[in-house]
Amino acid sequence: xxxxxxxxxxxxxxxxxxxxxxxxxxxxxxxxxxxxxxxxxxxxxxxxxxxxxxxxxxxxxxxxxxxxxxxxxxxxxxxxxxxxxxxxxxxxxxxxxxxxxxxxxxxxxxxxxxxxxxxxxxxxxxxxxxxxxxxxxxxxxxxxxxxxxxxxxxxxxxxxxxxxxxxxxxxxxxxxxxxxxxxxxxxxxxxxxxxxxxxxxxxxxxxxxxxxxxxxxxxxxxxxxxxxxxxxxxxxxxxxxxxxxxxxxxxxxxxx
Numbered sequence: 001x002x003x004x005x006x007x008x009x010x011x012x013x014x015x016x017x018x019x020x021x022x023x024x025x026x027x028x029x030x031x032x033x034x035x036x037x038x039x040x041x042x043x044x045x046x047x048x049x050x051x052x053x054x055x056x057x058x059x060x061x062x063x064x065x066x067x068x069x070x071x072x073x074x075x076x077x078x079x080x081x082x083x084x085x086x087x088x089x090x091x092x093x094x095x096x097x098x099x100x101x102x103x104x105x106x107x108x109x110x111x112x113x114x115x116x117x118x119x120x121x122x123x124x125x126x127x128x129x130x131x132x133x134x135x136x137x138x139x140x141x142x143x144x145x146x147x148x149x150x151x152x153x154x155x156x157x158x159x160x161x162x163x164x165x166x167x168x169x170x171x172x173x174x175x176x177x178x179x180x181x182x183x184x185x186x187x188x189x190x191x192x193x194x195x196x197x198x199x200x201x202x203x204x205x206x207x208x209x210x211x212x213x214x215x216x217x218x219x220x221x222x223x224x225x226x227x228x229x230x231x232x233x234x235x236x237x238x239x240x241x242x243x244x245x246x247x248x249x250x251x252x253x254x255x256x
Contacts, residue, residue, distance in 0.1 A: 002019075003020060003040075012030045013031035014031075015032060015052075018035070019036075019038065021040040021041075024039065024042045024043070029047045030048045031050065032044070032050045036050055036052065036053060036056065037054075037055050037056065038056045039056060039059070042058060042060045042061075042062070044062045044063050046065065046094050048080070051083075052083070054083065055086065057085075057090075060086050060087070060089065060090045060091075061090070061092070065094065066137070074097045076095040076101050077101060080092070081105060083107055084107065086111045087112050090115050090116070092116075095119050100120050103120055105123045107126075109124075109126065110128045110129070112132075115147075116133075121141070123140075124141060124143040132150040135152075135153050137155045138156045140157075140159070141158075144161055144195070145165070146163070146195075149168070150168050151165050151171065154171060154173075157172065157175075158246070160175055162178045163175050163176075163179055163192065166183075166186075169186040170184045172186070172255070173252050174255065178191055178213070178243060179192060191209065205237050209239050211234045211240075212230045215230050215234070216254075227247065227248065
């Protein structure tokens with residue numbers, strides 16, 4: 001199922017059932033898993049590993065060299081899992097030697113048109129980047145996060161699981177799990193309660209996250225003191241632990 005006008009390098013590894021559309025270009029170090037489709041004029045290059053049942057739309061650029069002036073053509077990787085949807089004009093770049101050497105994308109993600117994942121990023125599972133959303137280098141995005149259209153995340157920032165980032169937000173600090181962030185130099189403005197309920201979080205889990213959130217963001221306490229209060233007063237659910245662990249491990253500070 002490879003169109004006669006597609007260019008596939010001899011070294012590329014193409015599994016059974018892969019479809020490659022007209023004028024697509026596949027580089028020699030690329031491997032593509034079974035059931036994946038590649039649209040017309042898409043370019044997949046570099047040391048790029050793509051899992052099964054992905055759908056790559058026309059004009060996407062996957063595995064290109066990173067936009068980093070320190071990069072000089074060294075071997076680096078882009079690793080993509082299964083069942084991702086990569087829409088038109090999406091750009092996904094490989095890692096760098098000065099970073100981890102690889103960009104890693106999990107499963108079941110949606111990258112809408114013109115969204116961008118830079119070098120050395122780690123994107124989890126069931127993440128959505130809406131149109132034009134941008135991740136700078138070394139960004140980590142955890143499972144079920146949603147980034148609104150034209151939002152951008154500064155390099156080395158982390159976005160927690162089940163986060164909702166509003167369209168046009170400029171994220172310069174870490175966004176804790178389960179929260180909503182918005183604005184230029186984005187601030188955390190509340191909990192993503194609708195998302196948590198839709199994903200089946202228990203009442204106990206939501207209650208513990210609410211209490212933990214209020215202590216960090218509404219009590220006026222220093223972060224360290226708020227975390228101490230959480231340990232003493234909040235029910236020790238797994239969700240509350242995810243919330244506090246994220247904050248304790250933050251390197252750039254959290255967007256309060």
